[in-house]
Amino acid sequence: MRKPWQPRQPRDWWLHNPAYRRYMLREATALPLLLYTLLLLTGIYQLARGPVAFGAWLAWLQTPAMLVLQGIALAAALLHAVTWVALVPKILVIDSDRLRIAPRHVLRAHQLAALGCNLGLIGATLWLLWPAGGH
Amino acid sequence: MRRSHEPISWSLFGAGGMLLALIGPGLIVSTLLLPWLTQDPQALYVSFSAGLRHPLGTCAALAVVALPLYHTAHRLYHGLHDLHITGPGWLLGGVFYGGATVLSALCAFWLLAL
Numbered sequence: 001m002r003k004p005w006q007p008r009q010p011r012d013w014w015l016h017n018p019a020y021r022r023y024m025l026r027e028a029t030a031l032p033l034l035l036y037t038l039l040l041l042t043g044i045y046q047l048a049r050g051p052v053a054f055g056a057w058l059a060w061l062q063t064p065a066m067l068v069l070q071g072i073a074l075a076a077a078l079l080h081a082v083t084w085v086a087l088v089p090k091i092l093v094i095d096s097d098r099l100r101i102a103p104r105h106v107l108r109a110h111q112l113a114a115l116g117c118n119l120g121l122i123g124a125t126l127w128l129l130w131p132a133g134g135h
Numbered sequence: 136m137r138r139s140h141e142p143i144s145w146s147l148f149g150a151g152g153m154l155l156a157l158i159g160p161g162l163i164v165s166t167l168l169l170p171w172l173t174q175d176p177q178a179l180y181v182s183f184s185a186g187l188r189h190p191l192g193t194c195a196a197l198a199v200v201a202l203p204l205y206h207t208a209h210r211l212y213h214g215l216h217d218l219h220i221t222g223p224g225w226l227l228g229g230v231f232y233g234g235a236t237v238l239s240a241l242c243a244f245w246l247l248a249l
Contacts, residue, residue: 011219027217030210033155036163037203041242043166044196047184048245054183055176062170070167077159084156114156121161122168129172129179 026083029076036073039066081118085110144209144232151206154198162199184249193246201239208235 014020039061046057060066088110089103173179186192208231215227 009219014217024214024217027210027214030207030214033159033203034207034211037200037207038238040162040166041200041238044187044200044242044245047180047187048248051177051180054180058170058173058176058179061166067167070163074160074163074167077155077163080152081156081160084152110156117157118159118161121158122164125165125168125172129169131172131174 026079029080032069032073032076033080035069036077039069081114085114140228140232144205147202147205147235148209151202151204151209154202155206158199159203187246188249196246197239197243200242201235204235204238205232208232 014024043054043057046053061070085107089106092106093103094101094106187196212227212231215221
């Protein structure tokens with residue numbers, strides 16, 4: 001009788017190795033980021049419904065549950081950004097006869113871009129909405 | 136042979152991942168600050184709806200919602216495999232990639248309704 005060997009992987013395979021645990025944590029950042037994206041989507045929906053609905057959405061952002069969600073999403077987004085940028089030089093390999101860029105330069109460029117874009121966005125929000133500046 | 140959807144789903148995953156790395160944390164800090172910085176919700180409504188009615192604003196908002204939807208759908212879809220949660224491919228694919236597509240279409244519809 002034919003009896004092929006069946007490799008078995010226990011369901012909790014990722015729990016017992018720190019590298020696998022870090023991998024699963026990185027993959028898990030998708031869940032809070034999905035919920036945060038749905039939060040943004042509801043904002044666009046309420047904006048389309050009118051000023052009263054949009055005002056209610058702004059107030060809803062300040063409820064404890066939404067503050068906790070945004071806090072967890074912020075931690076997830078930071079972990080995502082760090083791990084994503086670290087992977088870029090492994091995926092984006094620029095090594096042809098015409099153009100050759102060392103992986104550490106690719107990494108540094110993406111680190112600077114991520115830092116600049118994120119800080120720029122926060123700066124723009126503060127600059128446009130700071131109460132004293134009044135727009 | 137049936138064509139794989141992987142090149143398309145991975146491209147959307149990659150674009151969403153890059154967008155989230157570039158502006159994700161900044162965007163979340165901004166929405167955390169938004170209600171506290173807003174003195175006049177009415178004025179914010181007017182400037183937001185004007186900004187999103189501009190074609191560039193519409194495209195930017197759609198990208199900021201749709202690409203992270205595809206990114207997270209892709210990661211969660213493959214995460215189920217890692218957790219040994221299995222099911223018919225058409226069902227899981229339909230829920231994750233189909234769900235991201237439906238929500239992106241809704242986002243486009245609401246943006247155009249502004």
